[in-house]
Amino acid sequence: MNARLDRVWQAINAERLxxxxxxxxxxxxxxxxxxxxxLYLEELLSRAGCKVxxxxxxxxxxxxxxxxxQGEPLLYLVGHVDTVPARDLxxxxxxxxxxxxxxxGSADMKGGCASMVEAWLALIDAxxxxxxPAVGLLLVVxxxxxxxxSMTFLQTCRVPWVVIGEPTGLAACFAHYGYLEAGFVTKGQTIHSSLPELGHNAVESMLRVLLHVGKDSLFDRKSSEIVYSIREMSSSQGGFVVPDRCETWxxxxxxxxxxxxxxxxxxxxIVSGADRYIPGLDLKIAFNFVSRGYNLGTDNELARLLEEVYPRINLPLRLDAFRSHSDGNLFFAAGIKPLILGPGILETAHMPDEQVSFGEVLAAARIYAALCLGMEDVETKS
Structure with a gap:
């Protein structure tokens, strides 16, 4: 791989990236x-001679x-092109x-997408x-x-490995957290807001439920490994009245x-016993999205390739578990092995000051190119 990889790395164009x-x-x-x-990416790749x-x-x-x-891809580079909505257009x-x-989107994950595209262009150029190599590039919505x-791709395609460019600070995540979305709804009785004692405030009920849940050791941030985050809360809006419904995610x-x-x-x-402490509680709980985590371990061909590549780009190889949700869970559930590895960090993703180091973006392009070439060598040896 070394001679070909050197040629590809020389073809990685920092200015173009x-x-x-x-x-x-x-x-x-x-x-x-x-x-x-x-449309932008399609034109860019088509201009380079790719059949998109x-x-x-x-x-x-x-x-x-x-x-x-030639043949079916051994690995796909996978990037998502969508972002969360902008706070300020x-x-x-x-x-x-x-x-x-x-x-x-600089960290999540246009930095990763740009690195993947540049790695692809360098392979073609060099x-x-x-x-x-027999590899693929997948840019998903x-x-x-x-x-x-990703679910559309998985309806018709299978591949041994995917590398997903979510922001990991270039740590290699062969393990991935699971994700559970819980929806709570409390109901009450509406009344003019000057007479709250005659109604039942659904927001007050919800707040007491959340305090009750938060006291359980399962969600103690100091001792539990579970990451528990109240994402949003909304209530019925009827003017100057006590709200009769509150929803929390x-x-x-x-x-x-x-x-x-x-x-x-x-x-x-936990919530089944909450009515002992919250008079008149009317609570429903639902789980709208469930995704199990995974741990691939590090006794595999991609981990061994990374152990060779990182010293060559003067970076320490860090291993971690990806803490957020990603399409990696979908690929794993479909029987595909996902490695999560990309530039940027989760701490700035979705934030007003989202950012990525260009040095990491450039290093990611080199890593992706090396993985594409190295997977073919692994298959040849096997």
Whole structure:
């Protein structure tokens, strides 16, 4: 691999990569409105000589899939092009400051997408057709909502490995947290807000329920491995009245060895006794999204490849478990092994000051190219 990899690394063009990333950031692409960024990427890849396939997800929404080499791909580089909605439509685009690139999606995950595209272009630039590895590039929609882009791909395609460029600070995550979304609804009785004693305030009930749940050792941030986060709360709005309905959504990120079904049962048990402390409680709980985590371990071909590659780019190889939700859970459930590895960190993802180091974006392009070439060598030896 070394001679070919050196040629590919020399073909990685930092100036081109920088330009691609800035242009991606300047295209607004929230979930459901990804067409503009896909048209840009389709034109970029087609101009480089790639045959780009559109995978229809729904009307006016599609993934982009590209392959190279002979035979079925051994690995896909997977990036999602959608972002969360912008807080400020006047300031979502790219800003550059001393090697740090800011903008909506810079970490999650347009930095990773740009690195993957640049790795792909460098492979094409540096290698003859017969030398190209059997790999794929998949750019999907909808990850920030329900993963419908990846689910569409999985309806027809299977592959041994995928590398997903979520922000890990270039740590290699062969383990992944599970995810559970819990919905609580409390109901009350509306009345004019000057006479609260004659009604039943659903918001007060909800607050007491959440305090009750939060006291359980299962969600103690000092001792429990479960990540418990109250994401949003809303109530009925009828003017100057006591609200008769309150809804709360809770995110639960679960370490790979924890079964979401066990956490669901625990939550039902905890809230089942809440009416002893909350008079008139009318509570319903539902679990709208459940995804189990996984741990692939590090006794595998990609881990061994990374052990060779990281010293060559003067980086320590860090191993971690990806703490957020991603399409990796969907790929694993479908029998595919996902490695989560990309530039940027979760701490800034979805934040007003979202950012990524261009040095990490450039290093990621080198890592992705090395994995594409190395997977073919592993298959040849086996």
């Amino acid at each position: 920088h330009k691609i990333l800035l242009e991606l950031l300047d295209i607004y692409s929230p979930s459901g409105k990804e067409e503009d960024i896909l 396939e559109r995978q229809e997800v729904e009307d006016q929404r599609y993934n982009l899939r590209v392959t190279m080499g 006047e300031g979502f685009g790219a800003q550059v400051d001393n090697g740090i690139i800011r903008g909506l 290698l003859e057709s017969a030398e190209l 909808g990850e920030e909502e329900n993963g419908d882009g 809770i995110d639960l990120h679960l370490p790979p060895d924890i079964d979401p079904a066990d956490v669901q049962e625990s939550l039902r048990r």
